[in-house]
Amino acid sequence: MVNIIFALDLPNLENDLKRLEIALKESVTTDDPFLAEVARHLIDAGGKRLRPALAVASSLIGREDGSIDPVSLGQDELREFFKSDNDVITGSVAVELVHLASLYHDDVMDEALTRRNVESVNARWGNLVAIVAGDFLLARSAEIAASLGSEIAGLLAASLGRLCGGQVSEVNAAFSTNRTLDTYYRAIAGKTASLMATACHIGALTGGVNRELIPKLVAYGEALGMAFQIRDDILDIAGESKTLGKVAGQDLVEGIYTLPVLLTLENPRFGDELLSMLGKPLDEHDRDRARKLVTSTDAIANSVEIGQSFARKAASQIGEFSNTLVGQGLTRFALQLMDDAKELIPSKV
DSSP states (O other): OOOHHHHHOOTTHHHHHHHHHHHHHHHTOOSOHHHHHHHHHHHHTOOOOHHHHHHHHHHTTTOOSSSSOGGGSOHHHHHHHTOOOHHHHHHHHHHHHHHHHHHHHHHHHHTOSEETTEEOHHHHHOHHHHHHHHHHHHHHHHHHHHHTOHHHHHHHHHHHHHHHHHHHHHHHTTTOTTOOHHHHHHHHIIIIIHHHHHHHHHHHHHTTOOTTTHHHHHHHHHHHHHHHHHHHHHHHHHSOHHHHTSOTTHHHHTTOOOHHHHHHHTOTTTHHHHHHHOSSOOOHHHHHHHHHHHHTTTHHHHHHHHHHHHHHHHHHHTGGGTTSHHHHHHHHHHHHHHHHHHHHSOSOO
């Protein structure tokens, strides 16, 4: 899996994300030891911390304004120059808590047994506990966002609304073989891209970035989120369970027909065969048959190409920063997403 710390390659990012981990754990501290344990379950399991990293990087856009030449600085000076303000870390915590809450709720809906290679909250403690714990994370996120001001609180609330809208759209389309590419794109824009765009937005605001630059960062996050979700959907079909940290093909089982499946349904040679298998729950055997059928077409390659187009769109939004360490890091991460996906797809499924 692509490592965002290595991809962004910013001098103090690793230290900032260590600060984030501490702040994340502190954010779910409560007098109830059971609730604290449940709320920390996925925090302790780790994660890519993609959204906080995007917030941190976005907060630094424009800092290399020519008044200081980072190349001339020593390592300690570089780390200090790129160190994030406390408000950036706080805003990053608020964003990550929303993401974590969505995972708690998603796992209930998906009846998932594992998440991040550990037992899911719902599998360990039951659906009710998972739902309430997810709500607790949302409440803590709202409280933290409010401490940063009404603008940031409003942004996060609006993003949560879009996330819920995208998720509802996807649930409504479950087992629908008539799902269109347009409805698919709208769903992933809500459930994934919206929070990445908000991470960039909140990072820029808490970092004091010139407001004229913020729309470009938001557009970067939105396009990056589209590419990221397409990548995830490709790997769910063509990846391996041990690499994914979850069962491959789970979307097919749940009737969530993503980009590779929708493209295969349009294939004049294989579409009808796949159509005859879909529209109902699949057992393990039929799930694997459907995966093999999709990967026998050009649907995976075409999905990668579409994902790459979104990644390039993201990079184009920050082209004016291509001569800065931050701009280069954000561009590199966007373009590496789909390259990484291709490497994770085995030759045979």
